[in-house]
Every structure is written in structure tokens, then in C-alpha cells.
Amino acid sequence: MLLSKKHILSVLIGIELMLNGINLIFITVAKAHQSYMADIFILFILVITACEVAIGLAIFILNQRINKTIDIGELGSLKD
Amino acid sequence: MINFLIIIFSIISILSAILCAMSTKIIRSTFFFGVTLFSISFVFISIGSNMLGIVQILLYTGGTLILFLFAVILTADWDFENLSNTFSTPINALIISFIFFLLMSYVFNSSDYMNELSKNFSTFSISSEKIGSDLFNQWYVLLEIASILLLATIIGCLALLKFRREEK
Numbered sequence: 001m002l003l004s005k006k007h008i009l010s011v012l013i014g015i016e017l018m019l020n021g022i023n024l025i026f027i028t029v030a031k032a033h034q035s036y037m038a039d040i041f042i043l044f045i046l047v048i049t050a051c052e053v054a055i056g057l058a059i060f061i062l063n064q065r066i067n068k069t070i071d072i073g074e075l076g077s078l079k080d
Numbered sequence: 081m082i083n084f085l086i087i088i089f090s091i092i093s094i095l096s097a098i099l100c101a102m103s104t105k106i107i108r109s110t111f112f113f114g115v116t117l118f119s120i121s122f123v124f125i126s127i128g129s130n131m132l133g134i135v136q137i138l139l140y141t142g143g144t145l146i147l148f149l150f151a152v153i154l155t156a157d158w159d160f161e162n163l164s165n166t167f168s169t170p171i172n173a174l175i176i177s178f179i180f181f182l183l184m185s186y187v188f189n190s191s192d193y194m195n196e197l198s199k200n201f202s203t204f205s206i207s208s209e210k211i212g213s214d215l216f217n218q219w220y221v222l223l224e225i226a227s228i229l230l231l232a233t234i235i236g237c238l239a240l241l242k243f244r245r246e247e248k
Contacts, residue, residue: 027129043135
């Protein structure tokens with residue numbers, strides 16, 4: 001989704017799916033070692049994910065209001 | 081029974097993630113994204129990480145998914161006529177995804193994790209008291225950094241909103 005879609009929301013959903021995959025790998029490796037450390041680190045990953053989504057959606061709304069587009073390729077014009 | 085549940089929820093999460101990636105309409109993509117998050121949280125609960133599963137449901141469905149739905153609603157007046165062209169470079173994405181999948185499969189097959197997992201796997205439940213105790217005693221620096229990051233996010237969103245009002 002990161003590489004093939006132009007919609008900003010689709011790109012954000014793709015990042016979320018990738019982070020969920022990382023969480024699953026974390027918990028799998030921790031289960032292999034009979035450890036619970038992955039639970040703590042996944043909590044931090046969830047916090048970072050929430051921050052990233054909040055900022056990303058704010059930029060998305062801003063881009064849609066100012067540039068009147070949802071294309072991620074037009075994000076560069078926000079700095080003008 | 082637990083293994084059966086884990087397999088069922090894993091298959092549901094994989095299928096819904098594929099449907100989420102293949103949908104051309106953003107509202108369908110968001111719906112399948114929610115299904116993926118729910119099934120992953122049920123996988124967490126099935127393998128014994130109850131607190132993590134519940135936090136995943138609360139944070140993702142109560143926070144992230146609602147934020148996505150708000151963004152879809154707020155931009156509902158936008159003309160989505162070009163959404164059918166969103167697959168700009170599908171071949172490149174498919175090739176890179178397949179190479180990444182092969183790489184991850186090779187790494188997991190060549191390491192001992194899968195053998196150890198098959199030997200040591202147990203759905204032992206981790207108490208939230210133990211996790212909270214470790215968070216506030218052993219990992220308190222990371223906890224502080226995460227809280228500062230959340231504060232910076234709130235300030236950043238407010239700054240963006242202020243910028244938007246000035247633009248108007």
C-alpha cells in the first residue's frame with residue numbers, strides 16, 4: 001500500500017499494517033524465549049503508532065483543505 | 081482449541097489485510113483495516129497477552145480507527161473520481177512485497193526461533209500487575225519519553241490547526 005497507492009489515508013493504513021506485523025513478530029520471538037518483554041515494547045509501539053496517526057491525519061486534513069487534493073505527491077507544496 | 085482459535089484469527093487477519101490493500105474505496109479499506117486489528121487483538125488474547133489485546137482494541141478501535149473514520153467523513157465532499165487510478169505502480173509493489181516475504185521466510189526458517197517456539201509455546205497468561213511494575217521500575221525512562229512524545233503530538237496537532245485557521 002505504501003508503494004502503490006496515492007491516497008494519503010491508504011498510505012497511513014499501510015504503515016499501521018506494517019507496525020502490526022512488527023508487533024506480531026515481536027510477540028512470536030518473545031514466546032519462543034518464554035519472555036514477556038514484547039508486551040512492554042508493543043505498548044510503546046502502540047503509543048508511537050497513535051502519535052504517527054494523529055500527526056498524519058492532521059497533515060492529511062491540512063493538505064485537503066489548502067491544496068484541495070488527496071494525492072500524496074502534492075504534499076511537497078505545503079511548504080510553499 | 082486455543083491453537084485452532086489462533087489459526088482461525090491469523091487467517092482472518094491475513095485475508096482482511098489483503099482485502100484492505102486491494103480495496104479501491106477508502107471506506108472499505110478502513111473497514112477491513114478494523115477487521116484486521118480486531119483479529120490481531122484476538123490473536124494476542126489467545127496466546128495469553130490479555131492486557132495487550134485489550135489495549136489494542138481500546139487504542140486502535142477506540143482511537144485510531146475512529147480517527148480514520150473522522151478523516152473519511154471530513155473529506156467526504158471531495159471528488160474521489162481519481163481513486164480508481166490509485167494503483168500507480170502495482171507491479172513494483174508486488175515484486176518488493178514478494179522479495180520481502182521470501183527474505184522473512186528464509187530468516188525464520190534458518191533461525192532456531194520456529195523450533196524453540198514449537199517446543200516452548202504455551203499460552204501462559206501475563207499479569208498486568210507484572211507489566212505495570214516493570215514499566216514503572218525498569219522501563220520508566222522509556223515511559224517518560226513516550227509521554228513526552230504524546231505531549232509533542234498534541235502540541236503539533238494544535239499548531240497545525242492554528243496554521244489552518246490563519247490560512248483561512
